[in-house]
Amino acid sequence: MAEITLKNVGKTYAGGVTAVSEVNLEIRDGEFIVLVGPSGCGKSTLLRMVAGLEEISTGEVAIGARVVNKIEPSERDIAMVFQNYALYPHMTVRENMAYGLKNRKTPKGEIEARVAEAARMLELNAYLDRKPRALSGGQRQRVAMGRAIVRQPEAFLFDEPLSNLDAKLRVSMRGEIRKLQRRLGTTALYVTHDQLEAMTLADRLVVLNGGRVEQVGTPLEVYHRPATTFVAAFIGSPAMNLLDAHVVGGRVILEGHDMGPAQAPDGPVTLGIRAEELQSAPRGLPVKLDYVEELGASRILHVAAGGQYLAFVQSPEIAIPEQIYLTVRPQALHLFDTATGARIGQVPAPVAEPVP
Amino acid sequence: MTHSPSSISRPLPVPPPLSARARLAKWWRGEATAPAKRVQFDRPLTPWVFLLPQLAVVVIFFYWPSVQAVTSSFYLEDPFGFSATFVGLDNYTDALSSGEYLSTATFTAGFALVVTALSLGLGLLLAVKADKVIRGASIYKTVLISVYAIAPPVAALIGMMLFDMHIGPFTQLAGLFGYDLKVGVNYWDTAFAMTLIAVWKQIPYNFIFFLSGLQSVPVSVREAALIDARTGWARFKDVILPLLAPTAFFLLIINITYALFDTFAIIDVIVKDKPANNPMTLVYKIYLDGFKGNDIGGSSAQSVILMVIVAALTVVQFRFLERRVHYG
Ligand SMILES: Nc1ncnc2c1ncn2[C@@H]1O[C@H](COP(=O)(O)OP(=O)(O)O)[C@@H](O)[C@H]1O
Ligand SMILES: [Mg+2]
Numbered sequence: 001m002a003e004i005t006l007k008n009v010g011k012t013y014a015g016g017v018t019a020v021s022e023v024n025l026e027i028r029d030g031e032f033i034v035l036v037g038p039s040g041c042g043k044s045t046l047l048r049m050v051a052g053l054e055e056i057s058t059g060e061v062a063i064g065a066r067v068v069n070k071i072e073p074s075e076r077d078i079a080m081v082f083q084n085y086a087l088y089p090h091m092t093v094r095e096n097m098a099y100g101l102k103n104r105k106t107p108k109g110e111i112e113a114r115v116a117e118a119a120r121m122l123e124l125n126a127y128l129d130r131k132p133r134a135l136s137g138g139q140r141q142r143v144a145m146g147r148a149i150v151r152q153p154e155a156f157l158f159d160e161p162l163s164n165l166d167a168k169l170r171v172s173m174r175g176e177i178r179k180l181q182r183r184l185g186t187t188a189l190y191v192t193h194d195q196l197e198a199m200t201l202a203d204r205l206v207v208l209n210g211g212r213v214e215q216v217g218t219p220l221e222v223y224h225r226p227a228t229t230f231v232a233a234f235i236g237s238p239a240m241n242l243l244d245a246h247v248v249g250g251r252v253i254l255e256g257h258d259m260g261p262a263q264a265p266d267g268p269v270t271l272g273i274r275a276e277e278l279q280s281a282p283r284g285l286p287v288k289l290d291y292v293e294e295l296g297a298s299r300i301l302h303v304a305a306g307g308q309y310l311a312f313v314q315s316p317e318i319a320i321p322e323q324i325y326l327t328v329r330p331q332a333l334h335l336f337d338t339a340t341g342a343r344i345g346q347v348p349a350p351v352a353e354p355v356p
Numbered sequence: 357m358t359h360s361p362s363s364i365s366r367p368l369p370v371p372p373p374l375s376a377r378a379r380l381a382k383w384w385r386g387e388a389t390a391p392a393k394r395v396q397f398d399r400p401l402t403p404w405v406f407l408l409p410q411l412a413v414v415v416i417f418f419y420w421p422s423v424q425a426v427t428s429s430f431y432l433e434d435p436f437g438f439s440a441t442f443v444g445l446d447n448y449t450d451a452l453s454s455g456e457y458l459s460t461a462t463f464t465a466g467f468a469l470v471v472t473a474l475s476l477g478l479g480l481l482l483a484v485k486a487d488k489v490i491r492g493a494s495i496y497k498t499v500l501i502s503v504y505a506i507a508p509p510v511a512a513l514i515g516m517m518l519f520d521m522h523i524g525p526f527t528q529l530a531g532l533f534g535y536d537l538k539v540g541v542n543y544w545d546t547a548f549a550m551t552l553i554a555v556w557k558q559i560p561y562n563f564i565f566f567l568s569g570l571q572s573v574p575v576s577v578r579e580a581a582l583i584d585a586r587t588g589w590a591r592f593k594d595v596i597l598p599l600l601a602p603t604a605f606f607l608l609i610i611n612i613t614y615a616l617f618d619t620f621a622i623i624d625v626i627v628k629d630k631p632a633n634n635p636m637t638l639v640y641k642i643y644l645d646g647f648k649g650n651d652i653g654g655s656s657a658q659s660v661i662l663m664v665i666v667a668a669l670t671v672v673q674f675r676f677l678e679r680r681v682h683y684g
Contacts, residue, residue, distance in 0.1 A: 052582075052583075053583075073579075073582045073583045074582065074585060075586070078583070080579075080580070082580065084576055085576075086576035086579065088577060088581075089577070099585070099594070103584055103585045103586050104586070147580075147584075
C-alpha cells in the first residue's frame with residue numbers, strides 16, 4: 001500500500017498527439033481514485049503511465065517514495081486489471097493467478113495460500129482448474145481481479161474493467177470491487193467513462209477533459225460544486241441544464257425571468273441548474289412542455305423556456321400541470337463564465353462532505 | 357392434456373414400405389437425411405460435385421501411384437519394361453540390406469533433423485526480432501515473404517553460384533580461413549552446402565508464419581505478462597511460446613515434409629552430373645534408382661518403405677505432440 005504522486009505528468013505520442021498534459025495529483029494511501037471522462041480524453045494513457053506500459057513524456061510519477069519513471073512495470077509493485085481481462089489463455093485459473101507470484105520467487109506454500117484465499121473471496125473455487133475459455137465473462141473478470149489480489153501490490157490499476165459485462169453484472173461487480181478494495185485497503189486507480197460507476201466507486205473523482213484535469217474532488221463535491229461547465233454537463237444524469245442567462249444588479253435573469261440572487265458582476269453568464277433541483281410551482285419561470293420520459297420511479301419532463309430547452313425531474317405521482325412554472329432554490333443556481341466555462345463565485349455546498 | 361391418454365394408447369400409424377425407386381427419389385430430393393444434418397444443400401449430390409476436382413487430384417496423383425508402387429515393388433522388371441517377374445519381398449530385403457540404402461537413410465534422417473531445427477529456429481528468431489520492430493506493419497511481411505517466392509531450383513542455382521568451386525564467394529570465404537571447400541566432390545562439403553541452401557530457402561516461410569503467430573498474441577496479454585514476469589525470457593518462454601505452439605506444430609510437420617520431399621529440386625541441382633559419392637535424400641535415391649538406374653521394382657520398394665516411415669512419423673507427431681499443444 002502506498003500513495004501515488006503525479007507531478008506535471010504529460011504524454012505526447014510519437015505521432016505528435018498530446019494525450020495528457022500537466023496532470024498533478026496526490027493519491028493518498030488506501031484511497032480509491034476514479035479517473036473519469038469521455039472516450040479519448042487520456043484516461044487510459046494516464047493509467048498506463050503509472051503502470052509503466054507507456055513511457056512518461058514529461059513530469060514525474062512516484063509510487064510510495066520511489067520515482068518510477070524509469071522502472072519496469074514488473075518492478076513497480078502494481079497490479080492491473082484490463083478491460084478485456086488479458087488472461088493467459090493457455091493457463092488454468094490457478095496458474096493465471098499464481099504466475100505473477102511465481103516470477104517473484106514467492107514460496108510455493110505461500111502462493112497456494114494466497115490463491116486459495118483469493119479464490120474464496122471471489123467464489124472461484126469451482127473453476128480453479130479451468131482454462132479461461134471455459135469461463136463466462138463475469139468469471140473471467142473475477143479471475144482478472146484474483147490475479148491482481150494475490151499479488152498484494154502497492155496499488156491496483158483498473159482500466160474500464162467492467163465495460164465488457166452486461167448491465168446487471170456490472171452493478172454487482174461494481175459493489176464487489178468497492179468492498180474488496182475497502183477490505184484490503186489497497187490504493188486503487190480506476191478508469192471509467194461511466195460517470196455513474198465513477199460516482200459510486202470513488203473516494204475522489206478526477207474528471208479529465210482533453211488530457212487535462214478539470215476537477216478533483218469527492219463525488220458529492222463534484223456533483224454539487226462542478227468547477228466547470230464540462231464537469232457540470234458530464235457528471236450527473238440527466239445532465240445539468242446549462243442555459244444562457246444574464247446577471248443584472250445581483251439577480252440572475254433567464255429569458256426575462258428573475259431566477260434568484262447571484263454573487264456576480266453584471267453581464268452574460270451560463271446558468272447551471274440540475275434537473276432534480278427544478279420544481280413546478282404556481283408561479284415562476286413559465287415553460288412549454290416538449291416531451292416526457294417515463295422512468296418508472298421518476299419522470300423527466302423536457303420543456304422549453306423561450307428558445308432554450310431544459311429538463312426537470314418530477315415524481316410520477318404528480319399530474320403534469322397544464323401550464324408549468326418552474327422555481328429553484330437559490331443555493332441550486334450554478335453560475336459559469338460564458339467564455340471560459342469556469343465556475344463563478346462561491347455557491348455554498350448544500351450537503352456536508354463525507355469523511356474520507 | 358385431457359385427450360392425451362387416448363392418443364397414447366392408440367397404436368402409432370406405420371408408414372407403408374417404400375419402393376426402392378421411391379426411396380431413391382426421396383434421397384435425391386434430400387429428404388432421407390435428418391433435417392438437422394442437412395444444412396445447406398437440397399440435393400445430396402451437390403457437395404460431391406464440389407469435391408470432385410479435389411478427389412480426382414487425390415486419386416490420380418496419390419492413391420493410384422501408391423497402388424502402382426506397392427504392386428511393382430513385388431516385381432522385377434526388365435530394364436526395357438517388356439516383362440516383369442514376381443519376386444515377392446526380394447526388392448525389400450535387397451534395399452534394407454544394402455549399405456548404400458542405409459547410409460542414405462541415415463543421411464536423410466540427419467538432414468531432415470538439421471534442416472527442420474535450423475529453419476524453425478532461425479525463422480522464429482528472425483520473427484521475434486522483426487515483431488519487436490514492425491508490430492502491425494504488414495508491408496514488411498509482404499516484402500519478406502517474397503523471398504519464399506523463389507522456386508527451389510532457382511534457389512539451388514543461386515546457392516550453387518555462391519558455392520562454385522572456382523568463383524563462389526562462399527568457397528573463397530572458406531579459402532580465407534584456409535579451408536578448401538569442394539561442393540559436389542567432398543561428401544561433407546556437399547552435405548553442408550545442401551543443408552545451408554535448404555535452410556535458407558525455408559526460413560522465410562517459417563518466418564512469416566511465426567511472425568503472424570506473434571502478431572496475433574493480444575497486446576493486453578503481452579502487457580499483463582510485462583507486469584507479471586520480470587525478464588523478457590520468462591515472458592517469451594511462459595506466455596509467447598505456448599501461444600505460438602499451434603503454429604510451431606503446424607510448421608514442424610511442414611518442415612519435415614519439406615526436408616524429406618521438397619528439397620528434391622535443390623539436391624538435383626547440386627548433385628546432378630557430379631561424379632563422386634554425394635549425399636542425397638531417400639526421395640532422390642528413389643528417383644535415381646528408378647529413372648536413372650531403371651530399377652523400377654527396387655525403387656518402388658523404397659517408396660513403399662518411405663511411405664510407411666512418413667505415415668508412422670505423422671501418427672507419432674499427432675499422438676504425442678499435438679496433445680501438448682494449446683489450441684486457444
Ligand atoms: N499508441 C498511441 N499512439 C498515438 N496516439 C494514441 C495512442 N494511444 C492513444 N492515443 C491517443 O491519445 C488520446 C487518449 O487516448 P486514451 O488514453 O486511450 O483515451 P481514453 O482511455 O480516455 O479513451 C486519444 O486521442 C488517442 O487517439
Ligand atoms: Mg481507455
